[in-house]
Amino acid sequence: MSSGDLLSAADVTRRRLMQLGAAGAVSLGAPHLAQAAQAAARRTMIDVPLQKREPRLALIGAGGRGTSLLGQLLAVNAQVAALCDIVPAKAEHAASLVAAAGQPKPALFTEGPHHYEELVKRNDVDLILVATPWDWHAPMALAAMEHGKDVAIEVPGVTTIEQCWSIVHASEQSRRHCIILENCCYGYNETLILRMIHAGMFGDLLYGEGAYIHDLRAELFSNAGEGLWRRTQHTLRNGNLYPTHGLGPVANYMGIQRGDRFVSLVSMSSPQRGLDLWRKDHLAPGDPRWSERYICGDMNTSLIKTARGLTITVKHAVSTPHPYDRINLIAGTRGLFQDYPPRIYFDGMDKDETFGSIDAYTQYQHPLWLRQGELARASGGHGGMDLIMIYRLLQCVREGLPPDLDVYDCAAWASVAPLSVESVRRGSAPVEFPDFTAGKWRQRPISAIATQS
Ligand SMILES: NC(=O)c1ccc[n+]([C@@H]2O[C@H](COP(=O)([O-])OP(=O)(O)OC[C@H]3O[C@@H](n4cnc5c(N)ncnc54)[C@H](O)[C@@H]3O)[C@@H](O)[C@H]2O)c1
Incomplete structure (x- = not known):
């Protein structure tokens, strides 16, 4: 991303945080004190319905992910009014997809990294999707909300604890x-297991595991797409940079923000070797990337304790050879499920204690998959979960329901990245999670994803 004399995403976030601070919303110096002082005055967004309407959408970031999301949006007949990308050709390509779907050509915003600030002011847009590099998510989300728009941001959400508070x-x-x-919350297996949990099949839940183990070495060193920005993150922070794919589904299983919450975390990183070795094997002498210093350990393992005493292991490994794996494990007093490949075991099920197939439990298939599964599978998008997520997002707006995954989920899940960095920095010392809900996690009912019928 070229910055030139323009403000960086971090500068923009700071500026918006200061604007919020001036309005009494957040104190940059002492967020915890500010939290206590403001808790009473805060008006929660828990279970607040989205305004019922046929939403007019905008997309910021028409790269790999944005283009894929656009395809899902068009598949469920969403109206796309505006598109923004700093690369005009990407915005034009996205606009051609909208036109091919029979809609009027959307308004385009392609004049530099801050042109989104004009998009968010439009009065023909209700909901803005953000699929840009990570550092832009916070300033774009803040700008959208400031101008009265609902916003949906890509994973990993935001990147600092201050930003978590600012979006809340x-x-x-x-x-x-x-x-x-967080599309992984809408996977076939994830939604099936969620319903089995709420049917009581696993007994009392005890522990879970999630991961993002994905060999991204070639992508990180690519001269296009994520290679332009994501490798840089490995020069800045050592921890779990991308926690939500593994964590989101486990948090839903456990009812995090709904009767339980993350309380503390410890984190350890292995040495970093993978990116150094890839560079040695693939880059010519003199390549400018030889000056980079990678500090993020190849495997980060974080362990979270919840208020009810459950434990969650979250792993991150993107720079070593490994088949793709999100682990997606949940265990209770009566059995456990683990993914990759999917397998299930219930107490007394098999005298040899071997796992069984989840195919025996199709009666728990989620209604969203039952009704939209064919379209979802045909549309691709991570085995169909992307379409299910977008269909459900649109359903929530069209029917005026609260969103399944709100700002409190976003803040809690995203906070794992900066907290893991902090724990690693302090020799794996325990670090505490803020309670972004100001105690309201206690009363909240279970996830609407589970109760869909
Ligand atoms: N949920 C998933 O399964 C999934 C999959 C892939 C990526 N992602 C996430 O989606 C986001 C985007 O990733 P990607 O793979 O599409 O990356 P990408 O680099 O392909 O796309 C990012 C796009 O944002 C544009 N951009 C950068 N700065 C901008 C600005 N200031 N204003 C407007 N546009 C700007 C870039 O030109 C690019 O087209 C990331 O947060 C990533 O982690 C999620």
């Missing part, structure tokens, strides 16, 4: 939602 306060003050687009 901005959502509460603007009465607009900040939704996290």
